[in-house]
Amino acid sequence: MNTVVCIKQVPDTETLIKVQGAGIVQDGVKWVMNPYDEFAVEEALRQKEKMKAGAVTVVSLGPDRAIEAIRTALAMGADTAVHINDAAFAEKADPYATAAALAAAVKGLTYDAVFVGKQAIDDDAGQVPAMLGEMLGIPVVTMVIKFDVADDKSKATVTREVEGGVAVIEVPLPAVFSAQKGLNEPRYASLPGIMKAKKKPVDAKTAAALGVTEGPKTVVKEMSLPPARQAGKKIAGDDAAAKAKELARILHEDVKAV
Amino acid sequence: MHGSGAEISREVFWNILGPGFPTEQVLLYIIAVGAFLLFFQGLARGGFFTRLKAIMKAQGPEIDRVNKPWERFWYTVIDVFGQKKILREPFQGIFHSFILWGFIALVITTAIVFAQADIIWPIWHVWFMKDGFYLGLSLFADVFGALAIIGVLMALYRRYVMKPKWLDEKAEDKIVLWFILGILVTGFVVEGLRIQATEANPSSPMYQYIWTSPVGRTMAFLFSGMSIEAIKGTHFMLWWAHVLGAFGFIIYIAYSKLLHIFMAPANIFLRADVQNPPIKVMPPEMFENAETFGIHKLEEYSWKDLFDSEACIRCGRCVEVCPAFNTDKPLKPRDVIQNMRTYIEQKAKFAMDLNGNYRILSDEEYTGPALIGDTIEKDTIWACTTCMACVEACPCYINQFPKLIELRRYLVMMESDFPAEVLDVFKGMENNSNPWSIGAHVRADWAKGHDIPLMSEKGGAEYLFYVGCAGAFDDLNKKVAISLAKIFKAAGLDFAILGTEEGCCGDSAKKIGNEYIYQALAMANIETFKAYNVKQIITMCPHGYNTLKHDYKELGGNFEVFHYTEILDKLIKDGSLKLNQPVGDLGTVTYHDSCYLGRYNNVYKQPRNILKAAGVGNMVEMASHHAKSFCCGAGGGRMWMEEDLGARINQTRTKEVEAAGAKTVCTACPFCYTMLSDGIKELELSEKLQAIDIAVLVAKAAGIDIKSSDADEKEAAS
Numbered sequence: 004m005n006t007v008v009c010i011k012q013v014p015d016t017e018t019l020i021k022v023q024g025a026g027i028v029q030d031g032v033k034w035v036m037n038p039y040d041e042f043a044v045e046e047a048l049r050q051k052e053k054m055k056a057g058a059v060t061v062v063s064l065g066p067d068r069a070i071e072a073i074r075t076a077l078a079m080g081a082d083t084a085v086h087i088n089d090a091a092f093a094e095k096a097d098p099y100a101t102a103a104a105l106a107a108a109v110k111g112l113t114y115d116a117v118f119v120g121k122q123a124i125d126d127d128a129g130q131v132p133a134m135l136g137e138m139l140g141i142p143v144v145t146m147v148i149k150f151d152v153a154d155d156k157s158k159a160t161v162t163r164e165v166e167g168g169v170a171v172i173e174v175p176l177p178a179v180f181s182a183q184k185g186l187n188e189p190r191y192a193s194l195p196g197i198m199k200a201k202k203k204p205v206d207a208k209t210a211a212a213l214g215v216t217e218g219p220k221t222v223v224k225e226m227s228l229p230p231a232r233q234a235g236k237k238i239a240g241d242d243a244a245a246k247a248k249e250l251a252r253i254l255h256e257d258v259k260a261v
Numbered sequence: 262m263h264g265s266g267a268e269i270s271r272e273v274f275w276n277i278l279g280p281g282f283p284t285e286q287v288l289l290y291i292i293a294v295g296a297f298l299l300f301f302q303g304l305a306r307g308g309f310f311t312r313l314k315a316i317m318k319a320q321g322p323e324i325d326r327v328n329k330p331w332e333r334f335w336y337t338v339i340d341v342f343g344q345k346k347i348l349r350e351p352f353q354g355i356f357h358s359f360i361l362w363g364f365i366a367l368v369i370t371t372a373i374v375f376a377q378a379d380i381i382w383p384i385w386h387v388w389f390m391k392d393g394f395y396l397g398l399s400l401f402a403d404v405f406g407a408l409a410i411i412g413v414l415m416a417l418y419r420r421y422v423m424k425p426k427w428l429d430e431k432a433e434d435k436i437v438l439w440f441i442l443g444i445l446v447t448g449f450v451v452e453g454l455r456i457q458a459t460e461a462n463p464s465s466p467m468y469q470y471i472w473t474s475p476v477g478r479t480m481a482f483l484f485s486g487m488s489i490e491a492i493k494g495t496h497f498m499l500w501w502a503h504v505l506g507a508f509g510f511i512i513y514i515a516y517s518k519l520l521h522i523f524m525a526p527a528n529i530f531l532r533a534d535v536q537n538p539p540i541k542v543m544p545p546e547m548f549e550n551a552e553t554f555g556i557h558k559l560e561e562y563s564w565k566d567l568f569d570s571e572a573c574i575r576c577g578r579c580v581e582v583c584p585a586f587n588t589d590k591p592l593k594p595r596d597v598i599q600n601m602r603t604y605i606e607q608k609a610k611f612a613m614d615l616n617g618n619y620r621i622l623s624d625e626e627y628t629g630p631a632l633i634g635d636t637i638e639k640d641t642i643w644a645c646t647t648c649m650a651c652v653e654a655c656p657c658y659i660n661q662f663p664k665l666i667e668l669r670r671y672l673v674m675m676e677s678d679f680p681a682e683v684l685d686v687f688k689g690m691e692n693n694s695n696p697w698s699i700g701a702h703v704r705a706d707w708a709k710g711h712d713i714p715l716m717s718e719k720g721g722a723e724y725l726f727y728v729g730c731a732g733a734f735d736d737l738n739k740k741v742a743i744s745l746a747k748i749f750k751a752a753g754l755d756f757a758i759l760g761t762e763e764g765c766c767g768d769s770a771k772k773i774g775n776e777y778i779y780q781a782l783a784m785a786n787i788e789t790f791k792a793y794n795v796k797q798i799i800t801m802c803p804h805g806y807n808t809l810k811h812d813y814k815e816l817g818g819n820f821e822v823f824h825y826t827e828i829l830d831k832l833i834k835d836g837s838l839k840l841n842q843p844v845g846d847l848g849t850v851t852y853h854d855s856c857y858l859g860r861y862n863n864v865y866k867q868p869r870n871i872l873k874a875a876g877v878g879n880m881v882e883m884a885s886h887h888a889k890s891f892c893c894g895a896g897g898g899r900m901w902m903e904e905d906l907g908a909r910i911n912q913t914r915t916k917e918v919e920a921a922g923a924k925t926v927c928t929a930c931p932f933c934y935t936m937l938s939d940g941i942k943e944l945e946l947s948e949k950l951q952a953i954d955i956a957v958l959v960a961k962a963a964g965i966d967i968k969s970s971d972a973d974e975k976e977a978a979s
Contacts, residue, residue: 017699017700017701019700031702191687195553197777198549
């Protein structure tokens, strides 16, 4: 089975985020592959291993540094990659523009399924999977936690998360699947995998070269960090009753909780 | 007197040789030659040569093991004859020494008798075995023979009565002892019979010296009622029994664990110059060129790794001290080595062609049992805490646990096969340079508000205070880092920290088997150290200490590295640090030796000196301490793994603290501090016990307040 996996490079969840205008300060940020995309890569690899045939192609939009995330996917076992290496385009890209660029790259590939993470953990938009399916003119199943493909690769039976339960869906292939946590346990790249990844082919293209004409439909005007957590308050005093009374007053008047 | 005429001596073949041609003597030679031939045949039949061929085919890199031959020779002699390492265990030590010394003494005596009777007398007709020399020799042989008997009896007592749970039990273990006892006892009985017949008679010139054979003389009393004919008949029979037994023993060496008589000294001779670092570095260029990493096939070990299994006599000292074994985990270092030995032979059978040539088989050709899984189980591989107790305990200088680390390397780097919880540890080390996976940018947050000199601001300092991940990220251990920084300041030490430029030392990665991450982390640190022209480093964590001190050298990082206990001990001694404030009521105090300080680096004194200087009052040692200290359970990356097999090591150690009657256990390692603190909580002993790091105690004794103004505010606010 041939699969395409779309991945995004995002800041590590623990890294220091400083907001500057409508974006973040990129200096000193540790970049990693979007964790949901790891599930997508892993699932593509598992399908290939199960069918003992096919290739896994990774597609990513991002500046030069995105190659690190691509190499991580290649180290896990993906075969080839397309790097839409276009810093200017990526800088302004909203989910629509991102999906357009990815779709343009995916169109030229042969595939039975496209796997993507359900959302990127940086902007949390979660729109790309659906838009990508629309632009490619194929079905989309989101929040996939189990994936089975028919032997003739004509359809897939997938389980997706729905509020409070699961739904089992049958869908003709090709289709786009967005991966939710629980789909699998992403592998840790072996050392030979890491070494081989350095030599695997990565096709670098600009958005223009892919024929992407559509730009972003939305613009980020401002970005801010959540307010810092307030320090706790200590109610001083020796009289327990007075302290309890003060606690009740704070909860009622200041916090308005009771 | 065999024609010698010497009065103060004895006839060597008394009652054995008939008149005329010495048929029996010639027969003895034939038997002797036969015994030696059978010994070599036994080596072949016992698989020794087969194993040796396999060992010679090992491909792993190995250091020069025969350099400085004289030095090696002498320490082997001292170690073997002095029974240096053997005697560390009193009971086993004494009985083994008695048997060994008895054996050597009797071999020497026999050689002298042989030289006299079979070489010097027949050729030159000189009889030197007489008068004072003879009497001395007689006493020497009797005394050592008696010691050997005592030794064997003690060993039998252990085998039949004491039966420690770590002792292996095979038929040969008892056979060997009864065999030796039989030879020794028949020897003395033969002597007693001869003495009764020839010397126990006031008219004999030997009569007045008869007690120079104290055991033989005593034996002779048993036969005083026997007729001379009966004595001679019994003597003749038992003499031959004794002789045949001795030659049988030589043959049996080839088939049994007795082969250690040769293999143990050989392994001592071949031991590494220094014990550190026991785990070989993987040459950095290997990552670019090699196709496989770590070990999953026997031949990938070095010849010495395989040879170790020849020296193993299954004594079980390594098992006795193993924290994994003692908490019911499936790891016995001895069995790792023994299984390897069996496997060497098994695999050799596949690999040997009909002409006896050994050939390395490719993975496709070899269909026998695998090294990982079939020979050494994965649970065994992951159970090791790298505490070094096995290596330290082994009288034959076998490196047990490093062989497991090689297997981990294969599992981790080739198969990505490791306990699931380790994944985050690797990712944390890769992305944020710490196993806690906390953002690298907060590495220096512990120092905020304490006015601690930063290398990037200071430009350089006499000492780099390398804090390590625990001191930087772990709440419990941050106060140790603060204590140390404040103590150094109070003592006027010229030091600085690297702040966010510091990186993980990589010890956990290395010991879990991820040499790739380890080297990346190590190289980054070495580069930073060099950029600030760092010469001397003080570490807070013994793991960082050992890694920076020994392992970084292999990657080009040559620094003088100290653990903080070494520095504090020095500062206290030279008066720079005055400990004159009360440390409060700690009750009885005990010190828990960190494996990486103690066994790895021989730092035992300094922490204890510091505690005394801090005036902790009553100090006791736990049941296991110093070189035999019991691991806290966190080494070898076990800190980051679930402990779902057997009892918990940290709780076992905590119980030892309690059993020692201590109220406070002091640590000098953040991992030990964490593990013992957790142990106390898990066992609900918080009312009775407390764990405290030595640095925190010293700060208190020096009257240093480790809370900053910031910290005060925070605490007030929470």
